[in-house]
Amino acid sequence: MDAYEVLDNNFEAKNNSFLFYLLHKRVFHKEGLRQLCECIYALAEQNIKISSTATKINKIYGQILKCFLYHFDPNDPYVISNLPENYNRMIGQLEKCIDFYFTTRIAN
Numbered sequence: 001m002d003a004y005e006v007l008d009n010n011f012e013a014k015n016n017s018f019l020f021y022l023l024h025k026r027v028f029h030k031e032g033l034r035q036l037c038e039c040i041y042a043l044a045e046q047n048i049k050i051s052s053t054a055t056k057i058n059k060i061y062g063q064i065l066k067c068f069l070y071h072f073d074p075n076d077p078y079v080i081s082n083l084p085e086n087y088n089r090m091i092g093q094l095e096k097c098i099d100f101y102f103t104t105r106i107a108n
Helices: 003-011 018-025 030-045 051-072 087-105
Strands: none
Touching: 003 018, 003 030, 003 051, 018 030, 018 051, 030 051, 030 087, 051 087
16 A cells, blocks of 8 residues: 555545544554554655645544543543553654654755
8 A cells, every 4th residue: 555545544534544443443553553654754755745745644643632632531432442551652653753744844
């Protein structure tokens, strides 16, 4: 699967993407997160227009963060069923990917 396909699948939360599992199955899918991070790194290394890709990355990241907010909100019924103990390290890796994307795409 190429980077654009992984990004689009996460953007639309479909095809067993990380966001699909998180939103629809309430499952933390480690392989899906790995694929998402790799796709963001790959997109950062390509010489492409930033606008639509950046918008998608931003929305995906926002949806992931919302899921975690809902998971830890005692008044919300949303629960991620298999949240790994090291989830914060894994989400930190995603944040590094996103930072890498934006620092390589936007000139200072």
